[in-house]
Amino acid sequence: MHGRPTWGNDLRRQGAVLTTVGPVSLDFGAVGKGYLVDLIANLLEPQVEEYLIDAGGDMRMRTSHPISIAMEDPGDLSAGVGRIELSCGSLCASAPSRRHWTDRSEDAAAAGLTALHHILDAIDGHPIDRVLASWVVTGGNDNEHPTGLADGLATALFLVPPEALVAGFSFSCALMYVDRQAVISDEFPGRFFIDPNIHPST
Template identity: 45%
Template sequence: MSELQERMPYVAAFPEALGTGIIVRSAQTISPVLQRDLQSLIDEYDATLSRFRTDSLVGLMAAATCGGSFDFPDWTLPLFDLYDALDAASRGAIDPCVGEDLIRLGYGADMTFTIEPDAHEHTGSIHGRPTWRSDVERHGTTLVTRRAVHLDFGACGKGYLVDLLARRLRQSVGSDLLIDAGGDMTVSVADAAQPVTIGLEDPADASNAVGIAHMADGSLCASAPSRRHWGAAHRLHHLLNAIDGLPAHRVAASWVAVPRSATTLPDRSGVPAGTATGTVADATFSAFPTAIADGLATALFVTEPDRLAEYVAFSCALLTPDRRVILSRWFPGRFFTA
């Protein structure tokens, strides 16, 4: 039995969650009642935000050619606030309206992975595709549109679900737990001197690790195009720059670590870079470190780390296409020879 299995012997698995599966480990028993509660949360999340379901709220927005008013559950408020901040921090390169670009490039609900003939004439905000800031009017958790809008919350949606599950779990089984959602992970252990060791997957070989990280109380998220790519020479993938709607290729993989007590992203829409605004208390999503780490791991493909660091305290590691490793200060891990 591994050290992790000894420390957290109780396991609950949700293999169908978000298409990648979620595994929960805990030092205390995860009761059948709690497992059903977690599954209900996962089902509600999918029925609300999945762009692969025509009956989800996101699916209904995509089908509303003349737009409409769509009331989302209260629990979506921090997620929407986080996208407001990521949109501002990335200057529009991170935008949930990128779902339309993904469909044009072949990554739609039908999973054809066939690019539309005129895709490059329409992808991205530069070609008039709807944007989160201009085409989605938001009143709390109510979204109002004037035309069909194809939303994709993949940049930080999986991490947000991990945080929602972690909140439910801590109320029942305490803080000794680990949630792994296929690259998005949150960890909390009673003894900070004994952190959990996490392998950092090689984007060129999923069976190999390029390094290890150590986490005791926080979230670690990875992003790479290696698991979702298609087309000639695998040049198409799901990590797009929302401005031109095309896959980003300057980074091969990213890892972001955010402590559970996140110091994070006040609303800086329209505020010049370097201008101090807001506090952690102003941000409704500061209690969602996995969502923040997930969003930043994606944003690093299209935004410089220094730009993002103006908005949030985090540490990161980047692997470039030529196998160079770039480490920020305080990143809780080390790399082998890449």
Template identity: 45%
Template sequence: MADLHETLPHVTAFPGALGGGILVHTATAVTPAVHAGLASIIEGVESALSRFRPDSLVSQIAHAPYGGRFTFPDWTAAMFECYDGLAHATGGRVDPCIGEDLVRLGYSASFDCIADGAASDAMRAPARSSWTRDIKREGTTLVTHGPVRLDFGACGKGLCVDLLAAALTASLAAAAGDGPAFAIDAGGDITVRGPNPPAAIALEDPHDVRLAIGVAHIADASLCASAPSQRHWRDAAGNRVHHLLNALTGAPADDVAATWVRVPAAGAAYPTMLADGLATALFVTDPGRLAAAFPIFDCLVLDEAGHLKTSARFPAELYTAVPERPM
């Protein structure tokens, strides 16, 4: 993130958090007590939602031969509701039950490929389970009838950022005067609160991560990006595959190269979670259809042919050809 070092000079790092690490930018140094509180939030999210931790609730569901009742923390209620909305708006193309397909494609903690050809079969096979059909939800309790591999990657990291932002807001409010100023950077998921002028955030070129296609200017909002450039590998047949799947086919989406979504902090209770989920949904669903269900967001979509679509209010300066307006 650019232009934050002067306004938010103190950086607190959580290396390896959620797989890629988290940086917290603040105007004053974070106290040990606040640091411990933030670390506890990250641990709580990972212990509930991580697909790679054997002790997580998600792993318990995946290895329950007869299913069962699994009660998640209260903060997951909003995430489950968000998945309900995304599943409906995308016609089932966004579904946390893609975990089964990700495993068959070879997406492990180390991105190891499956060596027996099962990955190629996953390019054709539908998801084994459906969030809306096979999972019964009672508040934050999920009821299953057999093993289900869930992957909450579309919204989980964004939700963690929002939980961290809420904790920082509460801890910094007393000393903030006009309001707390901070930024949280969890890789592709960023929330910025307070800095003036807005933070300038580079929009990474998905075809060359050393370059940017433009700069977004973000203040009191969340910006989430999604692209296969950082998470792709080869399956057993040598095909390039990635983690952004169409849940109806179980195969990676191949029409979109990258997406960026901005949600105002005041526009949603969990703006980063919503932006995170929508950035994934844009790989498999037209922006106009999503805008009808979630009118609060602005976005930029780059397809594999190099064409750009952007909503009129997306706050970016682009270095490429003039995009289509409106979506």
């Protein structure tokens, strides 16, 4: 595509195989953190009846009473836009509000890319600008690694609508878009605070 960033001579692709000419550092960040939560939970489950693991927002729990979890406002990190009540399963959220920066270069300004964050559209290389935040809940018994799955889905929802993902994965979710409108799936164990722009989703 015209204007798409390229790796130049640093990377070669043959089918599904990528070959680099120099050292590469891979950051498995989100899904890796969710996977680690699942490894810890799998160690705990045979030994304890109740637990709550919170690794910087990647959560997995099994408790006798629901835990109340605030849904952080992506536009105001000191406020909430809703609340989730969960006693069993995994919860992950994704938003660029904590990992973003400003590019003040003339090239960035000319391209309209002064506000940058870590969730990119692989087609054009630009930061996603349609979604503000996503919240995903997966069941504890639906998958061997439900927290890793929830974290991957929370990021995927910035690029793919929920209805395109439900065919392959079992989850519930809530999304907030840049115009502050929101959608929430029927099975999602939480709610947004009263807002006329929130619409239910299947």
